[in-house]
Amino acid sequence: MKNISKIHSAIPYGFEGKIVEVEGDMNRGLPAFNIVGMANKTISEARERVRSATVNSGFSFPDKKVTINLAPADLLKDGSYLDLPIALSVLVLSKQLLKTDTEGKLFVGELSLNGEVRPVKGVINIVEEAKKAGIKVIYVPVKNLGQANLISEVEIRGVETLTGLYQELKHQTAPITLELKNTRPSSSYGPVEPILDHIRGQAQAKRAMEIAIAGHHNILISGPPGAGKTLLAKAAANLLPDLTPEEKVDITKLYSIAGISRDEIVETRPFRSPHHTASASSIIGGGTGATPGEISLAHKGVLFLDEIPEFQRPVLEALRQPLEDHCVTVSRVNYKTTYPADFMLIATMNPCPCGYLGDPTHECKCTENQIQNYQKKLSGPLMDRIDMYVTVEKVENQDLKKDLPDRGEHSVVKNTITGAVKRQKQRYNRDGAYNSSLSSFEVSKLLKMTPGAEKLLAEASDRLQLSARAYFKTIKVARTIADLEGTMLIEDRHIAEALTYRRR
Numbered sequence: 001m002k003n004i005s006k007i008h009s010a011i012p013y014g015f016e017g018k019i020v021e022v023e024g025d026m027n028r029g030l031p032a033f034n035i036v037g038m039a040n041k042t043i044s045e046a047r048e049r050v051r052s053a054t055v056n057s058g059f060s061f062p063d064k065k066v067t068i069n070l071a072p073a074d075l076l077k078d079g080s081y082l083d084l085p086i087a088l089s090v091l092v093l094s095k096q097l098l099k100t101d102t103e104g105k106l107f108v109g110e111l112s113l114n115g116e117v118r119p120v121k122g123v124i125n126i127v128e129e130a131k132k133a134g135i136k137v138i139y140v141p142v143k144n145l146g147q148a149n150l151i152s153e154v155e156i157r158g159v160e161t162l163t164g165l166y167q168e169l170k171h172q173t174a175p176i177t178l179e180l181k182n183t184r185p186s187s188s189y190g191p192v193e194p195i196l197d198h199i200r201g202q203a204q205a206k207r208a209m210e211i212a213i214a215g216h217h218n219i220l221i222s223g224p225p226g227a228g229k230t231l232l233a234k235a236a237a238n239l240l241p242d243l244t245p246e247e248k249v250d251i252t253k254l255y256s257i258a259g260i261s262r263d264e265i266v267e268t269r270p271f272r273s274p275h276h277t278a279s280a281s282s283i284i285g286g287g288t289g290a291t292p293g294e295i296s297l298a299h300k301g302v303l304f305l306d307e308i309p310e311f312q313r314p315v316l317e318a319l320r321q322p323l324e325d326h327c328v329t330v331s332r333v334n335y336k337t338t339y340p341a342d343f344m345l346i347a348t349m350n351p352c353p354c355g356y357l358g359d360p361t362h363e364c365k366c367t368e369n370q371i372q373n374y375q376k377k378l379s380g381p382l383m384d385r386i387d388m389y390v391t392v393e394k395v396e397n398q399d400l401k402k403d404l405p406d407r408g409e410h411s412v413v414k415n416t417i418t419g420a421v422k423r424q425k426q427r428y429n430r431d432g433a434y435n436s437s438l439s440s441f442e443v444s445k446l447l448k449m450t451p452g453a454e455k456l457l458a459e460a461s462d463r464l465q466l467s468a469r470a471y472f473k474t475i476k477v478a479r480t481i482a483d484l485e486g487t488m489l490i491e492d493r494h495i496a497e498a499l500t501y502r503r504r
Contacts, residue, residue, distance in 0.1 A: 005092035009085040012122030017129030024089035029065035037070030039293020057115035080110035119143040162394040214420040215480030216434035223392035229348040270301030276310035298343035420483035
């Protein structure tokens, strides 16, 4: 009778996962341990990890020719996810485990040389794929339990050591679950301070930020150095609405795939602030494993580009498609995947290279050519995808001397934003739906204006020569203003305010 073992496992593959069958065969011949099936160097090195972990855990390693096949063979496999199932396959081949001990179960984990099971990234992808395949019992490293348990309707069991797993499969010990084994506390990504109350003056900019956050609109803030542009953007992180359970899963999944978090759950909306020297791959996504970039790590949160003209032009132009489609497709040799990228863009810039163009108290030393070249770094198509533009002025000295309020403004604005978000959810009857995400067809069908508002918008569109995209963006911003007020129709005052945030 053929001595073949088969253990089910899975690996992350982009934003999804792929089931991998770890097949084992043992025959007579010179002792050897071979792994085949499109395995990269990390998986090929699993031979030594598995051999040492098996022996150091008290098991015997067969002195025959052992061949492990990772099926499907045409699927490129990377990482240390398959260490544990490979070790189990060896134990089944050597009859230290029975085939029935592992049937109907899925295993994943990295092995240390002494048999401990270490956490892996992308565990949510693995659990989701196992659930789709109808596998109900999934064994993951104990430090991955918190993330794995975000997926319902499957039984998740934690693994600490190879010996402990063997004892459980033999029903010698009770399984480790989330209730029995505490994971590390959940983490939040984003600044705690400052809050809106810490910003002196800038009433119009605060109002614009309130509208932008409530409707998930992209916003560009321009002004001289020291006017508070960066402070405004960072304060926005504390005004973002709470995450829904579905959004929490998606964001934690992305952070796990990127290797940022293997045992923590993201509880707050992301606030990503890459440096202007960042490459296109780090912003958009890519690398050898086509990992998610900053725009995906900012999914359902904020991507903050401070001094946006200082970013490389190819990087900025690459943002055009994700800003429109809310997703990005990363293609590499033998690898192609699509990541979500539904982020809110907050960008800041100076009016010129020195920053003092139009400032009555400082002389601008830039030439006309320098000013034009600086402002041309932002192309027309990119600027057309920004919903709101606001200019901030230097705060007067008398305003700087005023006492800060006792956290009153922040709470009021946060509650108003929360109410506007709830109205959008009720109107569109789906989670994560904001006014900014509507298509032009949905704008015409779902957003109603008074006759006065329609007339004002038509006149302003002709006078300002708005593009079709800018026309519909104005309506969406006006709808958000109406949601903040709690009114059913878009009125002329809402259109009038929305037009003040168009680029001049």
